Amino acid sequence: MTVISVHAPSHREALWELESAFERGDLITVFGRCTVSYAGRAASELGVGDRLLILKPDGAALVHTDEGRTPVNWQPPGSTHHAAVREGRLRVRSKRTNPAETLLVRFERVHQLSAMSVTGGRDLELHGSEEDLRTRVLERPELIAPGFEPVSTERETAAGPVDVFGVDDAGDPVVVELKRRRVGPDAVGQLARYVAAVRDELTGDGEFLADHEAATADDSVRGVLVAPSLTDRAADLLADRGFDHVALGPPADAGESVDALADDSDDSDDLDDSNTTAGSGSRPDESA
């Protein structure tokens, strides 16, 4: 692990450090006054201002201002970074193809440049995803409906893959769509697409069904939306389509964990605390 850091470098110095860092495969941060141009899937211009540029060895580039979780401009991993000095400015260009996109950052001044070697420690253990919800449903199918039996997951249809496909106690096919959070009309539309596709499939030309039988088959494909909650509109649409809602979310490990992490009431040890409060919130604690 090595860190290089230069304060207010000349453009030539900055360029040299960038080149070195590129070769080493370092994670680079450049803080300075710059303008940013982007062109590709869309196009954008950003006027002069102080920003933080992050260049990753995998080709990702991020331009951050003092606000927002999302970079104001960026380039995805797989891009190629270039640096040069031209017209008295340090230019960092990041290009990629497919789609063709270019990000150009022009520094009129570099306040600080750092480069650090980073390796490994990238695998995140995440709980509470939709996959966890599916696991839960498969372990306890009766949560969907009495006598529900899962047949397959990710079952392919003409409209896309169904999360869980199964049969109810009457032997009727059931299409289950899982959502880890509160859902709106789009989720109902998604479920409707899948149900329609399964219907078409089961009543398709290849089948020997009289009209009345086909009609019966139509109605017999059930749709179930599993989600912690629905918006009003989603509930209306769901009812219109004759689908069901099962109120269920991912296992609630998260809820308890929050308290564990958030808990700082037992600050018995050592040095403590400073805080900053976001936006229009209260002022930071002045020293106690």
Place this chain on the structure above:
Amino acid sequence: MTVISVHAPSHREALWELESAFERGDLITVFGRCTVSYAGRAASELGVGDRLLILKPDGAALVHTDEGRTPVNWQPPGSTHHAAVREGRLRVRSKRTNPAETLLVRFERVHQLSAMSVTGGRDLELHGSEEDLRTRVLERPELIAPGFEPVSTERETAAGPVDVFGVDDAGDPVVVELKRRRVGPDAVGQLARYVAAVRDELTGDGEFLADHEAATADDSVRGVLVAPSLTDRAADLLADRGFDHVALGPPADAGESVDALADDSDDSDDLDDSNTTAGSGSRPDESA
């Protein structure tokens, strides 16, 4: 504009710098060896490794590894940052409410800490959005269909707002859904939702229509998906529903601009170039 930067500070030093930076409302970067815990909408654990932590004065917190455009862990703007030293580690905690979420970064070592005052220069000028596509359609309605006349944008329906609503030369209602990029089945589902909602509306209980008239009205609501292109499945679904596709994207300013930015063949000036190539790409240019 001020930059503070400390190399390999003790935890106490780091804490003090963090506190000061919080009070100044600085943009902070901390590079060091740490573990990360998150709990909230989901929950996650990240083992020890070198990472870059960014703390913004608006309450945003980002944990970046050497890979990816997306932070491995984060906290959205509006969170509140705390710092403390406990059990021989520098802890940075970021909390928010609604939903309750906590991010906890424990540094066993800080390699570098920087803080910089950043203001303004945040407004991005972006071209090629869906709004640009809408403008184009409204300026040249005949692109949708011969004799098409827009009536309203963002027209509310029971299923959500319709991008562009209008009538064709036969006086039949037309629902237009705009997409700035190639679309899949989900976009067809969205259009289908809106068309169905408008149908229900126009053939609702309040209307005095005989059955055969209602049926006519049903068929007469047209659906048009405007997008540069469709996937095969989306095309099939669209055809099944009897909707139309109009191949159209945002004005192609972007395409030309790419070339302008990407063009570095006329490197006539000054100092030039270093590059890093992503992933499995070619090796960086050794000095020329």
Place this chain on the structure above:
DNA sequence: TCATACATTTCGTCA
């Protein structure tokens, strides 16, 4: 490479 859907999506806008 493309298609498809999830995501701690984030973000803006509007009621």
Place this chain on the structure above:
DNA sequence: TGACGAAGTGTATGA
């Protein structure tokens, strides 16, 4: 504040 859909969405997975 919640709802709704766009986004230069990014990301993983499967064909």
